[in-house]
Amino acid sequence: MASHGKQRHLKRMAAPLSMGIAHKGGHVWLKKPVAGKHRERESIPLVVFLRERMHFAETLRQAKKLVNAGEVLVDGLKPSDVSIPLGLMDVVSIPKLNSFYRLVFVKGGVLFPINVSAEKAGEKLCRIAGKTMVKKGKIQLNLHDGRVYLIEKEEDRFHPGDTIVLKLGGKGKQELKGFLKMEKGASCYVWKGRHCGATGKLEEIIPRAGSRPEEARLKTEGGEFTTLKDYLFVVDEHFKIS
Numbered sequence: 001m002a003s004h005g006k007q008r009h010l011k012r013m014a015a016p017l018s019m020g021i022a023h024k025g026g027h028v029w030l031k032k033p034v035a036g037k038h039r040e041r042e043s044i045p046l047v048v049f050l051r052e053r054m055h056f057a058e059t060l061r062q063a064k065k066l067v068n069a070g071e072v073l074v075d076g077l078k079p080s081d082v083s084i085p086l087g088l089m090d091v092v093s094i095p096k097l098n099s100f101y102r103l104v105f106v107k108g109g110v111l112f113p114i115n116v117s118a119e120k121a122g123e124k125l126c127r128i129a130g131k132t133m134v135k136k137g138k139i140q141l142n143l144h145d146g147r148v149y150l151i152e153k154e155e156d157r158f159h160p161g162d163t164i165v166l167k168l169g170g171k172g173k174q175e176l177k178g179f180l181k182m183e184k185g186a187s188c189y190v191w192k193g194r195h196c197g198a199t200g201k202l203e204e205i206i207p208r209a210g211s212r213p214e215e216a217r218l219k220t221e222g223g224e225f226t227t228l229k230d231y232l233f234v235v236d237e238h239f240k241i242s
Contacts, residue, residue, distance in 0.1 A: 008032055008083070016041040020110035021052045031060070031083045037146030038087030044111050046074065047082040049092065054113070056094065071096055075124055076168035086111070088144065088191055089125045089233075093118075104189065104241055106197035114241055123177060124166045127233050128158055149174065163234040180234040188218060189239060192231040197241060205229055
């Protein structure tokens with residue numbers, strides 16, 4: 001039974017970079033994220049976020065108490081498990097403390113909470129990962145965090161790589177609030193790779209021969225650089241990591 005228990009934990013020394021915690025000091029064992037919408041190495045369990053990163057709780061029991069009391073929301077919903085994985089663009093809200101955060105990756109692949117307003121916490125930025133035709137002539141937009149959004153065929157103006165802004169409601173309700181197209185001049189945030197955490201204006205998409213992935217050239221205040229197109233996340237011009 002002890003062995004089975006440890007399968008749901010990992011040693012602090014083995015924590016992925018995404019968690020952004022020191023490998024020494026603190027709790028020796030950490031909760032592993034349960035299977036969910038984000039990969040283990042690109043996420044941080046809710047309990048680790050509350051306890052090790054933000055210090056809203058000192059113990060697992062305190063973290064569970066916060067979650068079970070409904071004081072913590074993830075993308076506008078009450079989580080059922082303190083071990084759910086948090087990942088790119090997820091929003092964590094603690095209304096009683098007037099604390100609202102959007103998670104983004106910064107240099108080194110660490111998930112970093114940026115402060116947002118209560119109004120912005122009701123919005124979810126979702127990168128379109130793909131599209132699927134479904135029944136009754138509808139198109140399903142497959143989004144980066146595992147969620148889907150259905151549109152009518154005649155409404156389709158979206159492409160993989162574009163960003164949609166969803167307004168989140170209770171009981172999992174979501175409605176389209178905005179649309180950010182990946183095109184020249186678009187504000188883009190780099191969520192992966194050597195330039196992770198950088199933002200800039202998209203100058204051009206660079207096709208590559210064969211099966212090589214497309215690249216993109218971005219212009220920033222400090223100059224220009226090239227990264228993979230798949231590493232871009234289109235954001236509005238007010239998006240800042242601070």
